Structures are given as C-alpha cells and as structure tokens.
Amino acid sequence: MLTFTLRRLLFAIPTLLLISLLIFLLVDLAPGSPLSQIPLTVPPDVRMKIMEAMGANEPVFVRYFLWLKQFFVVEPLVLWDHWWGTAYSADMQRIVSWQSRSPVMDTVVQRLPQTMTVIGTSYILGVMIALPIGIYSAYRQYSWFDQIGTFIAMIGFSVPTFFTGLVLILVFAVNLHWFPSIYDTSLRVTDWASFTQQVKQMAMPVMVLALYNAAQISRYMRSSMLENLGQDYVRTARAKGLTERIVVMKHVVRNSMIPVVTVIALGIPSIFGGAIITEQVFRVNGLGALLIGAIQGSDLPTVQTLTFIFAVLIVLFNLIADILYGLLDPRIRYD
Amino acid sequence: MTDAAPQAVKLAKPRSQWADVWVQFKSHKGALVGLFVFLSLALFVSVGPLVWTKDPTFINPDAVTMIKTRNKPPSWEFPLGTDQLGRDMLARMMKGGQTSIAVGLTAMVISITLGTFIGVMAGYFKRLDNVLMRLTDLFLALPLLPLLLVMAMLFRAPLSKAFGPEGGTFLLIVVAIGLTSWMQAARVVRGEVLALKEREFVLAARSIGTPSRRMILRHVLPNVMSPIMVAATLGIANAIITESALSFLGLGFPPDFPTWGRLLFDGAEYIQQYPERVIWPGVAISLTVLSVNYIGDGLRDALDPRIRGR
Numbered sequence: 006m007l008t009f010t011l012r013r014l015l016f017a018i019p020t021l022l023l024i025s026l027l028i029f030l031l032v033d034l035a036p037g038s039p040l041s042q043i044p045l046t047v048p049p050d051v052r053m054k055i056m057e058a059m060g061a062n063e064p065v066f067v068r069y070f071l072w073l074k075q076f077f078v079v080e081p082l083v084l085w086d087h088w089w090g091t092a093y094s095a096d097m098q099r100i101v102s103w104q105s106r107s108p109v110m111d112t113v114v115q116r117l118p119q120t121m122t123v124i125g126t127s128y129i130l131g132v133m134i135a136l137p138i139g140i141y142s143a144y145r146q147y148s149w150f151d152q153i154g155t156f157i158a159m160i161g162f163s164v165p166t167f168f169t170g171l172v173l174i175l176v177f178a179v180n181l182h183w184f185p186s187i188y189d190t191s192l193r194v195t196d197w198a199s200f201t202q203q204v205k206q207m208a209m210p211v212m213v214l215a216l217y218n219a220a221q222i223s224r225y226m227r228s229s230m231l232e233n234l235g236q237d238y239v240r241t242a243r244a245k246g247l248t249e250r251i252v253v254m255k256h257v258v259r260n261s262m263i264p265v266v267t268v269i270a271l272g273i274p275s276i277f278g279g280a281i282i283t284e285q286v287f288r289v290n291g292l293g294a295l296l297i298g299a300i301q302g303s304d305l306p307t308v309q310t311l312t313f314i315f316a317v318l319i320v321l322f323n324l325i326a327d328i329l330y331g332l333l334d335p336r337i338r339y340d
Numbered sequence: 341m342t343d344a345a346p347q348a349v350k351l352a353k354p355r356s357q358w359a360d361v362w363v364q365f366k367s368h369k370g371a372l373v374g375l376f377v378f379l380s381l382a383l384f385v386s387v388g389p390l391v392w393t394k395d396p397t398f399i400n401p402d403a404v405t406m407i408k409t410r411n412k413p414p415s416w417e418f419p420l421g422t423d424q425l426g427r428d429m430l431a432r433m434m435k436g437g438q439t440s441i442a443v444g445l446t447a448m449v450i451s452i453t454l455g456t457f458i459g460v461m462a463g464y465f466k467r468l469d470n471v472l473m474r475l476t477d478l479f480l481a482l483p484l485l486p487l488l489l490v491m492a493m494l495f496r497a498p499l500s501k502a503f504g505p506e507g508g509t510f511l512l513i514v515v516a517i518g519l520t521s522w523m524q525a526a527r528v529v530r531g532e533v534l535a536l537k538e539r540e541f542v543l544a545a546r547s548i549g550t551p552s553r554r555m556i557l558r559h560v561l562p563n564v565m566s567p568i569m570v571a572a573t574l575g576i577a578n579a580i581i582t583e584s585a586l587s588f589l590g591l592g593f594p595p596d597f598p599t600w601g602r603l604l605f606d607g608a609e610y611i612q613q614y615p616e617r618v619i620w621p622g623v624a625i626s627l628t629v630l631s632v633n634y635i636g637d638g639l640r641d642a643l644d645p646r647i648r649g650r
Contacts, residue, residue, distance in 0.1 A: 023478055032490060159370075159637075163630040165581050167588045168622035171608055175615050278485040282585055286608075296486055297589060300493045308490055315483030323481065 010328055017320050024316045025076075029069050032309050075100045076310065080110050104304040112295060112307070113314070119190050120291030124280050127211040131218030132269060138219070139226025139265075140258060143234060154223065161220025166279055170213045170286035177209060184208050190290040210287045218276060225268045229261040236260075263333045270326040274319040364642040371638020374631035381628055385437030396431035397596055420620060424610065433620055436598040440580055441628070443514055443599070447579035450518025452525055452572045459529025460556055460564070464537070473530070476523050484520045488582065491516045492591040506597045513592060517579050525571040532564045566643035573636035577629045584625050600625045 047055070063071075075098065082094035099108040142151035178186035184205050194200050233239065234257055242252045281293030288294075292311065299307035365371055400406040412422040420429035462472035492512065499508035536542060536559075545559050584601025586592035588608075593599050595606065600621040607617030 020478060020481055024481060027478075027482070028487070028490075031487070032494065159630060159633060160626075163577070163633050164626040165584060165588075165622075165629070167585065168604065168618075168626060171604070171611060171618050171622065175611060175618065179612050179615070274483075278483060281485055281489075282589065285589060296489070300489050300591070303493070308486075312483055312486045312490065315486050316481060319481050319483060 006328075006331055009331065013324055013327060017324060021317065021320055022073075024320075025073065025313050026069065028309055028312050028316070029072060030065070032305055032312075033065055033068070071098075072100065072306075072309065076313065083108075083110070100306050100310055102299070102304055102307045104299065104302045104307065109307050109310045113292065113311070116290065116292050116295050119188075119289055120277070120280055120284070120293065123188075123207060123210050123283070123289055123291065124214065124276055126207065127214035128218055128273065128276055130211060131215040132222055134215065135219040135222035136226055136265075139223040140230055140253070140261075142223070143227045143230030143261075144253060146231060151227075154227075158220040158224050161216050165282075166213050166217055167282050167286050169216065170209070170283060173209045173212060174286070186287070188287050188289040210283050210289060213283055213286075214276065214279065217279065218272065221272070222265065222269060226261065226265050229264050230257060233257045233261045263330070266333060267326040267330045270322050270329055274315065274322050277315060277318060361642045365638050368638035368641055370634040371642075374634030374638070377627055377631040378635060381437065381624070381631070382441060385434050385441060388434040389431070389438070392430055392434065394428045394431040396427060396435040396598060399425050399427060414616075421614070421616065423606065423617065429617065429620065432598045432603060433600075433624065436600045436603050436621065437624060437628075439510070439593065439597065439599040440583060440601065440625070443510065443517075443583045444576045444580040444628075444632075446510075446514045447517040447521070447583070448572055448575035450514060451522040451575050451579070452568060454518060455522035455525025455571070456529050456561075456564075456568055458522065459526040460533055460560060462526070463530040463533025464552070464556060464560065469530075472526075476526050479520070479523050482520070485582075485585070488516050488520060488586060489589065489591055492586055496591070500594075505594050509593050509597070513583055513586060517582050521575060521578055521582075525568065525575070528567045528571060529564050532567055533560055536560055536563055569643065570636055570640045573632055573639055577632040577636070580625065580629055580632075 079094055079097045079099055082097065083099060086092055086094050100110065101107070102109050102112065105112065138154050142148075142154040145151055174186045177183045186209075188206050188210065189202075192199060192203055192206070194203050239252060239257060242256050243249075247256075277292070280291065281296060283289070284291045284293035285297060296308065296311045298304075299311065406425065410422060410424060412418050414421045418428050418430065420433065422428055423432065458472050458476065462469045462476075495512050495516075496509060499512045502508060503511055542555070542559055545555055550558070583592060583599065584604065587599050587601030588605045590605060593602050595602065603621040604618060604625070607614070607621065611618050
C-alpha cells in the first residue's frame with residue numbers, strides 16, 4: 006500500500022507539471038490575450054514599458070518557469086512565514102493579479118471561506134440525503150419509492166443547476182419572500198439573529214447543489230446495493246437467522262459503501278466546478294465568482310493560478326479515492 | 341413436388357438485430373416518452389420557424405412602436421409575449437432551440453469521433469495503449485469548466501473575426517466541448533476493443549491475413565457500436581448543458597443569436613417582473629436533456645444482449 010501511494014504521488018508530479026504547462030500555454034499563446042488589446046494609439050516605447058511592467062516581454066518559457074517557481078516555491082514560503090512568523094519570502098516576487106495589483110493567493114484565501122461553507126454544507130447534506138434514499142430504493146427495488154426516487158434523480162441531474170437556482174429564487178425569494186436572493190458575504194455570525202440570517206441566505210444555493218449531488222450519489226448507492234443484495238453471503242447471513250436489519254445495515258451497506266466512498270471523494274473537485282455557476286446565480290462572492298471576474302477582466306495570472314488550483318484539487322482527490330479504495334477493500338491489492 | 345403445400349411450415353420471420361433492439365427499447369416506457377418528447381422538440385425548432393415566420397431578431401426601427409411592443413404579455417399576436425426590445429419570444433425560442441440542439445449534435449459527433457478513434461487505437465495497437473491512456477488520464481484531470489470559460493474568452497474575438505460572429509462562436513463552442521468530453525467514450529471503447537481482440541472471430545480474421553485497417557473497420561467497429569451509441573446520446577445531453585452554462589455565464593453566443601442558455605441569461609435580469617422569460621427556455625433545456633437521458637437509459641438496456649429478450 007505504501008509503495009503504491011508513493012508511486013502514485015510520484016506519478017502525480019509529472020501530471021501536474023504537464024497540466025500547468027498546458028494551461029499556461031493555452032492562456033498565453035491565445036490570440037485574444039490582453040497584450041494585443043493595448044490601444045494602437047499608445048506609443049511603442051510606452052507599450053514596451055507596459056509589457057515590461059507586466060513581465061510580458063520575456064520569452065514564454067522564462068515566464069512559465071518563473072510562474073512555476075512562484076507557485077511552488079514562493080507561495081508555500083509565504084504561507085510558512087505567515088504561520089511561523091519567519092521571513093524567508095521577504096523580498097521574493099509573488100504571483101500578482103493584473104486587476105487588483107495584489108497577490109493572487111491573498112484574494113484566493115479571502116474568497117475560499119465563502120465557497121467552502123456553501124459547497125461543504127451542500128455536499129455533506131447531499132450525501133446525507135442520498136445514502137438513505139439509495140439504500141431504501143435498492144432494498145425495495147421497483148417499489149413506488151424506488152420509481153419516484155429514480156425519476157427525481159433523473160430530474161436532479163438533467164435540470165441544469167442555473168435553472169433550478171433561478172426557479173428557487175422565483176419561488177422562495179420573489180413570491181414567498183422567505184430567503185434573500187443575493188448572498189451577503191460581509192455578514193458576520195455573532196449572535197442568534199445573524200446566524201439565522203446566514204442560514205437563510207445559504208438555504209437556496211445549498212439546496213440547489215445538494216439536490217444535484219444527491220441525485221448522482223443516490224444512483225451509485227442504489228446500484229452498488231443491488232449488486233451486493235444478490236450475493237451469496239447475504240443468503241448465508243439470512244440463513245444463519247440474522248435479523249433483516251443486521252443483514253442490510255451491517256453486511257450489505259458496509260460492502261456497498263466501498264465504491265460509493267470513492268465516488269464521493271471523486272465528486273469533490275467537480276462540485277467546485279459546479280459551484281462556479283451556482284455562485285454566479287446567487288451572487289456568492291467565492292472562488293467561482295473570482296474566476297469569472299478574472300476571465301472578464303482578462304487577468305491572466307489569476308486565471309492561470311485558479312485553473313491550476315482546480316487541477317491540483319482533481320489530481321489530489323483522484324489520489325485520495327484510489328488510496329481509500331485500497332484501504333477499504335481488502336480484496337484489492339495494488340502491489 | 342415443386343408446389344406441394346408451400347405454406348405448410350410457417351417459419352417465424354427472421355428478425356434483424358435492430359428489430360430486436362427496437363422491441364426491447366419499446367418496452368422501456370421512459371425511453372419511449374423521451375423519444376417522443378425529443379422528436380417533438382426537434383420538430384418544434386426545425387419546422388416551427390416555417391409556420392411561425394416572425395423574425396426572431398427583428399427590432400422595430402420605429403422607436404415609438406418598439407417601446408409600445410416591449411415586454412408584452414402573451415397574446416394572439418405574440419403567443420409567448422415579447423422581450424425587452426419587442427422581439428417575439430416564440431420565434432426566439434424556436435431559433436434558440438435550433439442553435440442549442442445543433443450545438444449538442446455537432447459537439448457530440450466531434451467528441452464521439454475523437455473518443456472512438458483514440459479508444460480503438462489504444463485498444464487495438466499495444467504500442468499506443470500506454471501513451472493514449474496517459475493522455476486520457478491527463479485530460480480527465482483537467483478542470484473542464486474553467487478551461488472552457490478560458491477558451492471562450494480567448495478565442496471568441498479572433499474566431500468571430502474569421503468566420504462571422506455566429507459561425508465563429510458556433511465553431512468555438514462545438515470544438516471546445518468536443519475536445520473536452522471525449523475521454524469517457526475513449527475509455528469505454530478501449531475496454532470493449534481489448535475484450536474483442538481475444539475473441540475467436542478476430543483470431544480467424546487475422547489468420548487469413550486481414551490488414552489492420554480492414555480489421556478495425558469490418559470486425560472491431562461494428563462490434564463496439566452499442567457502447568458508442570449510448571455514449572453518444574449522453575454526449576448530446578452533456579453538450580447542451582455545457583453550451584447553456586457558457587451562454588448563461590455570458591461567454592457563449594452573442595445576444596443577437598439566441599440560444600436557450602442565452603435567453604435564460606437575458607431573462608434572469610427580469611426574473612421579478614417577467615418570470616415566464618426564465619421558465620420557457622429553462623423548461624426547454626431541461627426537457628431536452630431529460631428526454632435525451634431517458635433515451636440513453638432505454639438504449640443501454642436495449643443494446644445489452646443480456647437484458648434483451650428477457
């Protein structure tokens with residue numbers, strides 16, 4: 006297991022390097038890059054100065070390696086300094102946004118809590134809804150509960166999140182006035198009143214994402230349960246005279262959870278992608294909104310860094326899913 | 341003896357494989373309803389504009405009339421009302437559906453062709469397998485939505501210049517979606533091809549000296565058609581959702597060329613006063629995707645010989 010983990014970790018490094026190169030080249034070599042959008046009325050020497058100030062006059066590979074150094078050496082050092090009060094990164098150049106002229110990572114750290122509260126709550130809620138539904142619809146396959154569950158799950162991943170979001174706004178914000186339609190990120194939870202306000206404004210984005218996640222996970226849970234319910238060990242357990250409750254909850258659910266846990270781990274990075282849209286619908290000032298803002302403002306360093314952070318998340322959770330699978334299922338030996 | 345009791349023994353009519361598939365498909369209620377809904381939507385957007393000949397981009401040049409016909413509720417003249425510039429919503433829904441469904445179909449063709457090609461190559465030629473599968477893993481690790489947004493931002497202006505605003509955006513979105521969604525198909529096809537290579541008929545074909553090219557076209561491809569078709573239907577749904585997500589984020593088609601996603605994006609600003617402008621395109625997208633997903637579900641059952649005929 007340890008050798009497998011180490012091998013996978015080593016393999017993740019070239020993958021990440023390739024992805025970073027791909028993202029960097031795509032963003033940098035594209036014909037629509039903002040460097041070509043400096044007005045022609047700007048005299049050539051001023052244009053050169055602008056490009057120099059942006060660091061854009063160097064050859065592409067110099068800039069790529071500079072960016073790599075900034076991402077993998079400078080930014081972790083800054084974090085280290087921040088935690089331990091040292092000063093290793095004192096006069097190093099950080100990745101600076103073209104829009105705000107401040108380090109990209111500072112903005113990311115500011116935006117992260119908003120995204121995490123909304124996404125984290127919705128994912129946990131989605132899993133908590135999905136598991137019982139999946140278990141029960143598999144146990145009573147083709148019952149009316151199963152039929153309705155299948156239909157709702159189909160709707161859950163067919164209806165795009167931006168439409169469910171707008172419908173919820175229409176029903177709960179415009180008509181019923183229960184929840185605010187715009188997320189207030191400056192709200193600080195200090196007492197009961199502000200806590201209820203926070204719950205109210207989180208209700209709709211969390212509902213949208215939870216429905217979407219629950220739809221997918223409940224399907225996986227159901228099919229995994231169905232596969233296990235037909236196995237011989239279930240018949241053995243029943244023949245031994247175990248109660249139905251213990252057969253299902255102890256034997257079948259435990260075994261069915263193995264693939265579902267990895268699916269849950271694999272789904273985490275993709276919900277960050279889905280959150281881009283949900284954040285736009287509910288005006289949550291999180292990472293997705295930061296990315297959209299950077300794209301609209303042609304802020305290349307921010308776009309590159311954020312996209313790469315998403316890629317790191319995907320690679321990381323793929324790794325976690327693989328390791329979890331090996332740990333949970335004793336039949337699987339990677340070595 | 342020649343014409344003695346010609347109809348004495350009546351054999352059951354030989355059925356082709358596709359007739360069997362159809363029989364199984366028919367028994368899946370959801371898939372049948374899905375097929376009906378999808379065909380009606382396709383008819384609505386393709387034949388509809390021939391019947392309802394209003395121009396979806398017509399803005400009355402006379403400012404007074406334009407202002408008077410703005411934001412109309414549904415009436416006989418405008419069955420779905422008009423938008424904030426007095427354009428007919430029904431005509432816009434038809435035009436938007438045309439673009440959305442066209443994007444879905446074209447992107448699906450690109451991604452399936454690419455996925456099948458890479459899958460067959462990886463499965464058939466051992467030398468290419470490792471390289472191509474690492475490439476697939478690499479693509480699977482890419483953050484797709486952010487990359488699509490970046491591609492839309494960077495390539496929209498130059499492509500619009502080269503192919504006109506509508507053609508350029510169409511090309512960009514279709515290619516971008518196709519390039520970022522072939523991985524699942526490639527993986528499935530590779531697995532099937534690997535299993536097929538071990539079968540006797542492939543060995544027989546190889547033993548009479550069939551060259552690789554004919555082997556793939558004659559023996560391998562027809563046998564991997566079923567997973568490809570299932571992947572294709574799901575690909576349409578995925579492409580339609582992605583296109584409307586891009587349009588919804590304001591990075592898809594320009595406002596003069598409506599798509600369902602774009603109409604939703606435009607309608608979202610007026611959601612308080614005119615909620616129906618969000619409901620119509622949203623319902624259209626959801627119905628299309630839902631019906632396509634159900635068709636895919638039915639096809640998967642119908643094309644699986646283990647389930648068929650049970």
